[in-house]
Amino acid sequence: HIDTLARFCSTDTIAYVKCDDKEDEHYEALLAMEEQLKTFRTLAGEPYRLLALPMADKIEEDGERLPATYANFLIMNEVILYPTYHQPVNDQKAREVLQQAFPDHQIIGIDCRALIKQHGSLHCVTMQYPLGVIK
Numbered sequence: 001h002i003d004t005l006a007r008f009c010s011t012d013t014i015a016y017v018k019c020d021d022k023e024d025e026h027y028e029a030l031l032a033m034e035e036q037l038k039t040f041r042t043l044a045g046e047p048y049r050l051l052a053l054p055m056a057d058k059i060e061e062d063g064e065r066l067p068a069t070y071a072n073f074l075i076m077n078e079v080i081l082y083p084t085y086h087q088p089v090n091d092q093k094a095r096e097v098l099q100q101a102f103p104d105h106q107i108i109g110i111d112c113r114a115l116i117k118q119h120g121s122l123h124c125v126t127m128q129y130p131l132g133v134i135k
Helices: 027-039 088-101 122-126
Strands: 006-010 013-018 049-054 079-084 106-111
Touching: 013 027, 013 088, 027 049, 049 088, 079 088, 088 106
Parallel strands: 013 049, 079 106
Antiparallel strands: 006 013
C-alpha cells in the first residue's frame, strides 16, 4: 500500500515516511525509498519538494507490528485528516509537516489506533465509498 509510505500533496510536493532509527526493521527499505524519491522529477524536470513525515513508534498487538503511519492521511476540500497514535511528539511533528504540504488546509488529527488493528487507516477506510453514497 503506497498510501502507507509516500503521497503526492501537490504537483511538486511528496510527503513520505522517514525512519531515523537504524535498528528499525524498515530502516533500510525506507532509506532506499527516500534515495529513489530524490531522483524523481516533476513534468517540468525539477526535483520534487520532499517533506519527511516521522516514523510512528512501533505499535504491536499479539506480537505483530501494526501499520502505524502518518502517510495514510485523508485529503478533503479544506481539511486534512491525519492519523495520530497517542504519540505526542510524533503526532505533532506529522501535523507540522502536513501543514507545510497543505498551507491552506486545516490539519486535524484522528486517533487511529483502532483502525490500524484492521491493517488500515484514514485513507484506506474511505477508498471504497462510491461518490453517490457520500452526501
